[in-house]
Amino acid sequence: MDSINIYKSKRKGIYLIIFFLLLLVVGILLLGNTDKNVAGWGLIILGSLSLITGLYMILDRRPQIIISSEGVSVYNLNYELIEWDAISTVDEIWFRGQLYVVVLLDRSYKTSQIPDLWFYRINRLYERSDAKAILIRTSMLDVKSDEILALMKAMITTDSQRRIDLIHSHHLR
Numbered sequence: 001m002d003s004i005n006i007y008k009s010k011r012k013g014i015y016l017i018i019f020f021l022l023l024l025v026v027g028i029l030l031l032g033n034t035d036k037n038v039a040g041w042g043l044i045i046l047g048s049l050s051l052i053t054g055l056y057m058i059l060d061r062r063p064q065i066i067i068s069s070e071g072v073s074v075y076n077l078n079y080e081l082i083e084w085d086a087i088s089t090v091d092e093i094w095f096r097g098q099l100y101v102v103v104l105l106d107r108s109y110k111t112s113q114i115p116d117l118w119f120y121r122i123n124r125l126y127e128r129s130d131a132k133a134i135l136i137r138t139s140m141l142d143v144k145s146d147e148i149l150a151l152m153k154a155m156i157t158t159d160s161q162r163r164i165d166l167i168h169s170h171h172l173r
Contacts, residue, residue, distance in 0.1 A: 004151075004167055005063035009142045016054030023047030057140060064141055067151060069163040072103070074136055082109075084163065088131065090152045092145055095122065099145050100135040101152070107132050 023043045030040030066073040071083040082105065089104040107130045126133045138145035151170055155163050 002164060002167060003066050003068035004170065006065040006067070006141055006143050006148065007063055008057045008060055008140050010058050012140055013054040013057030016050045016057065020047040020051035020054065023050065065136060065148070067148075067155065067167065069160060069167060072152065072155075074134065076136075077134065082134070084155050087152075087156050090149060090156060092149055093122075093135070095135075098137055098139045100137055101145055101149055103134040103136065103152070104131045105134065106130070 024047045027040045027043035027047060030036040030043065033040075062075060064075045066079065068081075071081045071086075073079040073081050082103065086105050086109045087103055088106065089102075091102045091104075093100050093102050104126065107127070109132065122133060122135070136148075138148060141148075151166070154166055158166065
C-alpha cells in the first residue's frame with residue numbers, strides 16, 4: 001500500500017439521516033395543524049434533501065483524496081495527480097462556513113487540467129502572487145483537516161524515500 005485513501009464520513013451521513021427523521025416527525029405534526037401546512041411541507045422537503053445527502057455519503061465509496069508518494073489526487077479534479085514538488089504551500093482556510101485545505105501551485109502548472117477556482121475573490125488573491133490555489137473541502141471527510149494538513153506539509157518537505165515511510169507510518173483517523 002503506497003497510498004492513503006480518504007473517504008466521506010459514514011458517521012456524518014448517519015447524522016444527516018437522523019436529522020431527516022426529526023424533520024419528518026416535526027413536519028408531519030405540523031401538517032396535522034391546518035394552519036401550518038406550508039411549514040410542514042417545507043420541513044419534509046428539507047428533510048428529504050438531508051436524507052438524499054446522507055444516503056449518498058454512506059453509499060459513495062470513492063476516495064475523495066488519494067495521498068501517495070508521488071503526489072496528491074483529489075476527486076473534484078478527476079484524480080489528476082499533483083506532484084509534491086509542484087506544491088509550494090499547504091494551509092487551511094475557513095470560507096463560507098466550511099473548512100478547506102488550500103494547496104498552492106505555480107500558476108503555469110498543468111493549466112489545462114486544473115481549472116481556476118470558482119471562488120472569484122480567493123482566485124484573484126492568489127493571482128497576484130502568481131499562484132494557483134486548489135481548495136479541498138474537508139467538512140464531510142472521515143479525517144480531520146489538521147491531520148490531512150500535517151501529513152501534506154510533511155510530504156512536501158521530505159524526499160521520495162521518506163514519503164513512502166511517512167505513508168506507511170501515518171494513521172489517519
